[in-house]
Amino acid sequence: MSQKYKILGLLGDGIATEIIPEGLKVLEAVEEKCGFEIEIIGPYPVGAKYWIDHNMKQGWPEELTKKTFYEADAVFKGPTGLPDYVGRLPGPYTPINMRTELDLYANIRPCRLRPGVKSVLAGRRPGDIDFIILRENTEQMYVNIGGFMKRGGETELAIDNYVQTKKGVERIIKYGYKLARSGEYKGKSGAPLDGKRRLTCACKWGLTKGDDLFKDTYDKLAPENADIERDATWIDSWSYYALMRPGFYDVVVMPNQYGDIMSDMSGALQGSLGLAGSINAGDKHCFAEATHGSAPDIAGRGISNPTSMILSMGMMLNWLGDKRGDERLKEAWLRIDRAIDTVLANGNVRTPDLGGSNSTKQFGSSVAEAVKKE
Numbered sequence: 266m267s268q269k270y271k272i273l274g275l276l277g278d279g280i281a282t283e284i285i286p287e288g289l290k291v292l293e294a295v296e297e298k299c300g301f302e303i304e305i306i307g308p309y310p311v312g313a314k315y316w317i318d319h320n321m322k323q324g325w326p327e328e329l330t331k332k333t334f335y336e337a338d339a340v341f342k343g344p345t346g347l348p349d350y351v352g353r354l355p356g357p358y359t360p361i362n363m364r365t366e367l368d369l370y371a372n373i374r375p376c377r378l379r380p381g382v383k384s385v386l387a388g389r390r391p392g393d394i395d396f397i398i399l400r401e402n403t404e405q406m407y408v409n410i411g412g413f414m415k416r417g418g419e420t421e422l423a424i425d426n427y428v429q430t431k432k433g434v435e436r437i438i439k440y441g442y443k444l445a446r447s448g449e450y451k452g453k454s455g456a457p458l459d460g461k462r463r464l465t466c467a468c469k470w471g472l473t474k475g476d477d478l479f480k481d482t483y484d485k486l487a488p489e490n491a492d493i494e495r496d497a498t499w500i501d502s503w504s505y506y507a508l509m510r511p512g513f514y515d516v517v518v519m520p521n522q523y524g525d526i527m528s529d530m531s532g533a534l535q536g537s538l539g540l541a542g543s544i545n546a547g548d549k550h551c552f553a554e555a556t557h558g559s560a561p562d563i564a565g566r567g568i569s570n571p572t573s574m575i576l577s578m579g580m581m582l583n584w585l586g587d588k589r590g591d592e593r594l595k596e597a598w599l600r601i602d603r604a605i606d607t608v609l610a611n612g613n614v615r616t617p618d619l620g621g622s623n624s625t626k627q628f629g630s631s632v633a634e635a636v637k638k639e
């Protein structure tokens with residue numbers, strides 16, 4: 266195969282400019298090692314800072330167009346947004362709203378306690394926590410259907426609509442069963458506690474119509490997925506169980522906003538948000554994006570943990586490998602995953618979020634070196 270894969274890169278705000286170069290280092294190392302070719306388009310600056318620097322008129326360079334997104338084989342993006350500008354940015358920070366326009370309905374967010382890392386939960390060892398939050402990514406609270414009612418210049422009423430559809434719910438639950446079956450993106454297939462492949466459905470059925478549809482669809486799809494153990498929990502209870510018995514979980518599927526919130530919590534379970542990789546995956550497109558935001562509290566100091574971004578890029582390669590039938594890309598993901606474990610287990614190089622004093626760059630270089638040796 267001599268095809269060159271076109272990967273579109275988008276930078277972002279805050280720590281984005283620190284973690285993306287480290288991800289690129291690792292991509293370069295794995296490209297060389299696994300023998301495929303990547304052409305990076307950009308990476309383009311996007312986001313709140315770009316918008317401020319451009320007289321609050323444009324959030325991205327003009328040469329970055331809708332077409333650029335459609336022509337790319339995959340996309341990676343750093344976190345965007347600065348707290349002072351939330352709600353005042355030019356739409357989705359790019360020429361298109363990637364999650365909805367590219368129909369990236371599956372947000373895959375692994376939570377794994379890796380070697381050499383301490384969870385916030387006492388007494389948990391590497392491998393004791395190893396589940397995936399599968400967040401529906403195009404519906405529910407973030408459909409952006411709603412508005413304000415203003416009287417005399419005062420906002421008196423704000424409405425958000427909570428929308429879930431048969432198509433949206435069915436496809437994410439099917440994806441959940443598929444993920445539980447394949448064991449992809451996990452340290453080990455099945456739940457750590459009992460080894461069972463399990464799909465947990467976490468939502469608030471009985472209280473909201475959309476979540477009734479979510480749970481009913483989960484039940485309806487059970488007979489054709491009888492090889493996967495079932496488990497349904499109200500989302501509020503799940504936030505409790507996830508802390509009390511994280512090892513019981515394998516893949517946990519949930520509607521959009523719940524997944525957004527719970528995956529930050531899962532960052533704590535795995536020792537740092539800086540370890541939380543993720544991809545936004547659809548049937549035709551995928552973009553890699555760390556679970557966390559732009560971390561303005563530590564930005565500019567070169568101490569952020571680039572692992573989340575590196576893992577996200579690796580997961581993106583795995584997605585592309587599936588789509589193109591290219592095993593080299595799938596091997597690249599496994600190599601990156603192992604290299605992260607090696608560097609963390611070794612413990613000589615650590616960023617401050619993990620109790621160390623190394624820089625983002627030092628950590629990224631160590632992973633790139635480990636990728637070459639794997």
Ligand code: NAD
Binds near residue numbers: 573
């Ligand atoms: P955040 O995720 O940026 O930070 C939360 C905490 O986690 C902070 O203490 C931060 O230092 C730490 N942290 C995050 N990433 C880290 C890393 N790689 N290494 C070490 N520590 C890390 O959340 P926030 O402060 O609520 O949000 C900041 C901005 O990011 C906001 O403007 C928000 O809208 C935006 N945001 C963007 C995305 C995205 O682009 N996908 C996601 C979430 C938040």
